[in-house]
Amino acid sequence: MNRIESKRREINRSIKSIQRRRAETAGEHVTLARMPTSARAHTPIPTPTARLKTHRSASLRAFGALCVAFAGRSATGTASSSSRANSIVARAMSADREYAGTAVERMTNGRARAASLSESDLSKDWESEVRPTLLWAAGLLDLRDVAPGKGNTGHCFNDFNHVDATTMSMDDADNENEGRVAGMHRTNALGEGIRAASDPTLGPGGSWCTCILGSNLEPPRDVAHVQFRSKIAWKLVWVPGAARDYSRFVLVDDAGEELATGVPRGNVPSLRERETNYRTVAGGRYAKAADARG
Numbered sequence: 001m002n003r004i005e006s007k008r009r010e011i012n013r014s015i016k017s018i019q020r021r022r023a024e025t026a027g028e029h030v031t032l033a034r035m036p037t038s039a040r041a042h043t044p045i046p047t048p049t050a051r052l053k054t055h056r057s058a059s060l061r062a063f064g065a066l067c068v069a070f071a072g073r074s075a076t077g078t079a080s081s082s083s084r085a086n087s088i089v090a091r092a093m094s095a096d097r098e099y100a101g102t103a104v105e106r107m108t109n110g111r112a113r114a115a116s117l118s119e120s121d122l123s124k125d126w127e128s129e130v131r132p133t134l135l136w137a138a139g140l141l142d143l144r145d146v147a148p149g150k151g152n153t154g155h156c157f158n159d160f161n162h163v164d165a166t167t168m169s170m171d172d173a174d175n176e177n178e179g180r181v182a183g184m185h186r187t188n189a190l191g192e193g194i195r196a197a198s199d200p201t202l203g204p205g206g207s208w209c210t211c212i213l214g215s216n217l218e219p220p221r222d223v224a225h226v227q228f229r230s231k232i233a234w235k236l237v238w239v240p241g242a243a244r245d246y247s248r249f250v251l252v253d254d255a256g257e258e259l260a261t262g263v264p265r266g267n268v269p270s271l272r273e274r275e276t277n278y279r280t281v282a283g284g285r286y287a288k289a290a291d292a293r294g
Contacts, residue, residue, distance in 0.1 A: 100227070101228045115259045117260045124262065134236065135156060137231075139207035140198065140207050141197050157209060160277035162233055164209060166228060169230070175229070190210075237251050
């Protein structure tokens, strides 16, 4: 069994264990993350939900531990990896208060998957190794033989634009753009594709590789944050580099902090796509990690 497959299996086992304990703890499948803010403010919390909230925090801490376990690839050592993992979990626990459409557990799991990937994992052949691994980290199935709009993920992470690993509540999966994100189709209906392509092992909610147009603004005005009211698990950004060849990419979380990096080989997106990807986020929070790498 190769190293990346071993990682996948260990993380998937942890997810299933947490989901099983969660089901045993709660007598009903209701989470505070899915309740409207107004309802949380005025509705008394029943005992089962209170237990679920406690368990949800434990789940997030468990995935923080996974991040620590797998982020040891960093040259700065275990202490730095531990600090980064704790930061990931802390930001995730408050995500639903800022963007109510976020599937918090799913987002946290997606970040844990991304943070588990070493540079070696992400520096293999793009088509056969790296892109399928990115789909896994995003909670997406590798579907290439279905029609666009029906769950086809062949375009995901394969151009400049569809590089946000967005993890949204299924209550928001059918949201339409309504002309709010500049450069996007007015409706941008994605619900059917989200339901077809989302990997259920990542946790409750759905996933999609949404467009990054508007993510250079503050706050971000992209599809994830505006149409789906959701933070992203992570975003792929190509790094200009000293030679301006955009051969390296970084995965960054919603705050723009680096989770992983790699230099893939083979049939990667064209230089024009890679350069446009960086230019689309330049000047915003999501370009910070790429800029730091030169």
